[in-house]
Amino acid sequence: xxxxxQPDIHITVSEGASLELRCNYSYGATPYLFWYVQSPGQGLxxxxxxxxxxxxxxxxxxxxxxxxxxxxSFNLRKxxxxxxxxxxxxxxxxGGNTDKLIFGTGTRLQVFP
Amino acid sequence: xxxxTQSPTHLIKTRGQQxxxxxxxxxxxxxxxxxxxxxxxxxxxxxxxxxxEERQRGNFPDRFSGHQFPNYSSELNVNALLLGDSALYLCxxxxxxxxxxLNTEAFFGQGTRLTVV
Numbered sequence: 715x716x717x718x719x720q721p722d723i724h725i726t727v728s729e730g731a732s733l734e735l736r737c738n739y740s741y742g743a744t745p746y747l748f749w750y751v752q753s754p755g756q757g758l759x760x761x762x763x764x765x766x767x768x769x770x771x772x773x774x775x776x777x778x779x780x781x782x783x784x785x786x787s788f789n790l791r792k793x794x795x796x797x798x799x800x801x802x803x804x805x806x807x808x809g810g811n812t813d814k815l816i817f818g819t820g821t822r823l824q825v826f827p
Numbered sequence: 828x829x830x831x832t833q834s835p836t837h838l839i840k841t842r843g844q845q846x847x848x849x850x851x852x853x854x855x856x857x858x859x860x861x862x863x864x865x866x867x868x869x870x871x872x873x874x875x876x877x878x879x880e881e882r883q884r885g886n887f888p889d890r891f892s893g894h895q896f897p898n899y900s901s902e903l904n905v906n907a908l909l910l911g912d913s914a915l916y917l918c919x920x921x922x923x924x925x926x927x928x929l930n931t932e933a934f935f936g937q938g939t940r941l942t943v944v
Contacts, residue, residue, distance in 0.1 A: 718869075746926045750935070757831075757917060758870070758935040765930040804869050808926050813860065813933060814883055815919075817869030 716741050718805050720818035727795050728826050735790040735821050737805035747788040748806045748815070749779055758804065764788065775799070800825045829854065831920045831936035839942045840908050848903040848939045852920030858882075859901040860933065861893060862917040870917055876901050877923050905941075913943045 719738045727733055739745055746765050750758040762773025769781040779790045788805060802822050806815040832851045840846050852859050858877045862870035872885035876895035890906045899920075905912055919933040926932075 746930075748932060755915075755940070757937040760932050760934075763932050765926065806869075811924065811927065812875075812883055813858065813921055813924060813926050814872045814875065814885070815860075815862075815870070815933065816872070819867075819869045 716807070716816050718807050718816055718818035720803075720805055720821050722821045723819070724822045724824070726824040726826065729797050730794050733790075733792045733795045733799075733823070735803050735805075735823070737788045737790065737818060739786050739788065739805070739807045739816075741786075741807050741809055741816075743810035746808045747779075747781060748808070749773065749777070749788075749790050750804045750806060750817075752802045752804065752820075754801075761790070761803075795823075795825055797825045797827060799823060831918055831934050833916075833918050833936040833939050835939060836937065837940045837942075839944060842908055842910060842943055844908050845904065845906045846908060846941060848905075848916050848918075848941070850901045850903070850918030850920070850936060852899050852901070852918075853934050856920040856922055856934070857899050858921045858923045858925070859895060859899065860919045860921070861901070861903045862919065863887070864915040864917055864938070866914070873903070908943045910943050913941060915940050 717740045749761040802820045805818045860875040861873040864870040874884040879895045892904045895901045915938040917938045918936045921933040
C-alpha cells in the first residue's frame with residue numbers, strides 16, 4: 715500500500731534551535747518526494763522536492779531534506795528555526811505515471827521565543 | 828502571473844444541498860487536481876483532470892464530480908452534502924505528468940473552506 719507516515723504530530727522548539735521533521739514512505743514505484751508547509755487556513759507552499767540525483771536537497775527558507783532509499787525516509791531539517799516557521803508541515807509522495815500526491819497527516823511546529 | 832486561484836474562499840451549505848467550487852490554474856498549466864483536507868488531516872486526492880477528462884480518481888463517492896473547461900479551469904461539484912464533507916478543498920495545478928516528464932511540482936491554491944450544517 716502507498717502511504718506516508720509522519721510520526722510526530724506536534725513538535726515544539728525554541729527559536730534558534732535546530733529542527734528535524736521525520737517522514738517515512740511506502741511506495742511501489744520510484745518515489746518523488748515533497749515537503750509542503752501550510753499556515754492556518756491557507757493553502758500549501760512547496761518547501762522542497764526530490765526527483766532524482768543528489769539525495770540532499772535544498773529548499774526555500776533555509777530548509778533541507780535528505781532522501782534515504784534504504785530507510786524509505788525523507789526527513790526535513792533546518793539548522794536554526796525562526797518564529798515565523800511555526801506552521802503545519804506535510805510530507806508527500808508521488809510517482810509512476812501519475813501526479814497524484816499521497817500526503818502524511820502532518821506535523822505541527824510550534825516555536826517558542 | 829497569478830498563481831492558482833480558487834473561489835469562493837468560504838462557503839456554508841446545508842445538508843443535502845449541492846455545491847460547486849471553482850479553480851483557475853496557474854498560467855500555462857493544463858492539469859488540475861482536487862484534494863479534500865479535513866480538519867487535522869493531510870490532503871486526500873479526489874480526482875485529476877486533463878484535456879477535459881477525468882484521468883484519475885481517489886476513493887471518493889460518485890457524489891463528487893468535476894469538470895474541466897477548454898481554458899483549463901475546473902469545477903468540483905458535490906451533491907447531497909453530508910456533515911462529513913466539511914473540509915478545506917484544495918486545487919492543484921501542474922503540467923500533465925509533471926513529475927515524470929518534467930520533474931516539476933504541483934502548485935496549490937489557497938483553498939475553499941466548506942462548512943456543511
